Amino acid sequence: MNFVEFRSRDGVDLARLLAVNEVSPLELMRIAIDAAERFNKKTNMISYSDLEGALDKASRHQVVAGKFSGLPFLLKDSALASVDLPTSMGSSLFDGTQAQSDSTLAARFRQAGFISFARSTVPEMCMAPTTEARRNGGPTRNPFDFERSSGGSSGGAAVAVACGVVPIAHGSDGGGSIRTPASCCGVFGLKPTRGRVPIGPFRGEGWAGLACDGVISRSVRDSARVLDLIAGMEPGAPYAAPPGAGFEAGLRIPFGRPLRIAVWKDPWGLPVDPICRNAQGRTAELCETLGHEVIGIDPPDFDYCAFVDAIITVMAANITLSARTRLASERRDPNTDEFEPAILDGYYLGARMSAPDYAAAINRLHATGRMMTRMMEGYDLLLTPTLASLPVKLGTISMETADFKGFRHKVGELTPFLAVVNASGQPAASLPLWRENGLPVGVQLIGQFGQEDIVLRLASQLETSELWRTAQQWPDASAAY
Structure with missing residues (x-):
């Protein structure tokens, strides 16, 4: 198999070939490593790698049918503990952190058959919608326009999947960090x-319940199968989703009735690029042609600025806690060059915070969940643009300013449809349904709490459309091959 054929297949198809011995894990790993090394020179998607170790594991891997057994995989350079690879969270302060044991999810990825050979890049402490970290030696570039952002915080993961380095990569989402780069x-x-998806056992929640883990993939069925393999509550976890299984098999089940899909256009008066609105509109028309009922709605009254302030409070508190935990043995505050200016400002903001400040922020996030529940009453799904603009130019949303609040409010202007879903805990997906001058434009589906199956089934229907096929493009590989 050559690279062109490798990247033309999704993970489910490659797993089938592995199961019938048409390709070997070692052959696929060699292709993935070669592609990663080539594309990384232009995009800067990789933060750590263990190529020799991965080749050794691939050479000894015994393929098991029905999983992703023997498939090359990337872990995000987040706080997900894995004995396979160190992590930095995109920060010099945390550079080279090595876990002594696996997180539950890392163990489940391994049980699913994935062979992790590298970590994908993130912004510092995963706190930006664009992957531009000093620790990484420069930005992670969008493979369709090197002067634009790849998104964040799972920017390196999305670039790797888009380039064809791997069909599936680990991502996490605390305010849109899977959906933005997708x-x-x-x-x-x-x-x-x-x-x-489990987040333990070393912590019970991420960012007061805002954060969760998942994957970025080439196909809907890839994500559905991964969810089947990694989902399930772990003992002692503070949160539990309603029971759910058979996500991949469910893709083939027709809807017994037309879905009621609410089209949400206005994020409380914030501007949305007409191109993003157009992508949403074309998707709404497509849903109607599939027989679903599409209804335009206005959101409930909501103080979005106060919501962003609540997220800022939670994030700042977590910056301070993480840094103090790291530095506890040295009994010092971080040096000014150990964080980027905005994150250092966030550290001091968290240090000044009071307990009532944090409690009020949690109450605000919980109220947001109730608001989202009211907005979805009587509807199966919400349809929105994923972002309020095209992928931004590099440097547009920068942590080089020593103003954490101002930085995060700029983030909020780009992602008004995203972080509210983290507060509510609902499932949501970004679908690649539009291109504008070669640039991808995503459209988001938001489901009722616990109903990933509905999101995935409609996404699978849309995946067969001409709209999706037209939007599916590979980056120019001439610079790499």
Whole structure:
């Protein structure tokens, strides 16, 4: 198998070939490593790698049918503990952190058959919708326009999937960090329901329940199968999703009735690029041709600025906690060059915070979940643009300014349809359904709590459309091959 054939197949198809011995894990690993090394020179998608170790594991791997057994895989350079690879969270302060044991999810990825050979790049502490970290030696570039953002914080993961380095890569989402890069890079990204995918055992929640883990993939069925393999509550977890299984098999089940899909256009008066609105509109028309009922709605009254402030409070508190934990043995504050200016400002903001400040922020996030529940009453899904603009130019949303609040409010202007879903814990996915001058434009589906199956089934229907096929493009590989 050559690279062109490798990247033309999704993970489910490659797993089938592995199961019948048409290709070997070692052959696929060699292709993936070669592609990663070539594309990384232009995009800067990789933060750590263990290529020799991965080749050794692939050479000894015994393929098991029905999983992703023997498939090359990337772990995000987040706080997900794995004995296979160190992590930095995109920060000099945390560079080279090595776990002594696996997180539950890392163990489940291994049980699913994935062979992790590298970590994908992230912005510092995963706190930006664009992957531009000093620790990485420069930005992670969008493979369709090197002067634009790949999205964040799972930017390196989305670039790797878009380029064809791997069909599936680990991502996490605390305010849109799977869906933003999926939109920017023209791939599929599902944020699961809160509590669906384990986050322990070393912590019970991420960012007060905002954060969850999942994957970015080439196809809807790839994400559905992964969810079947990694989902399930772990003992002692503070959250649990409603029971759910058979996500891949469910893709083939027709809807027994037309879905009621609410089209949400206005994010409380914030501007949305007409191109993003157009992508949403074309998707709404397509849903109607599939027989579903599409209804335009206005959102409930909501203080979006206060919501962003609540996220800022939670994030700042987590910056301070993480840094103090790291530095506890040295009994010092971080040096000014150990964080980028905005994150250092966030550290000091968290240090000044009071307990009532944090409690009020949690109450605000919980109220947001109730608001989203009211908005979805009587509807199966919400349809929105993923982002409020095309992929931004590099440097547009920068952590080089020593103003964490101002930085995060700029993030909020780009992602008004995203973080509210993290607060509510609902499942949501960015679908690659539009291109504008070669740039990907995502459209988001938001499901009722616990109903990833509905999101995935409609996404699978849309995946067969001409709209999706037209939007599916590979980056120019001439610079790499």
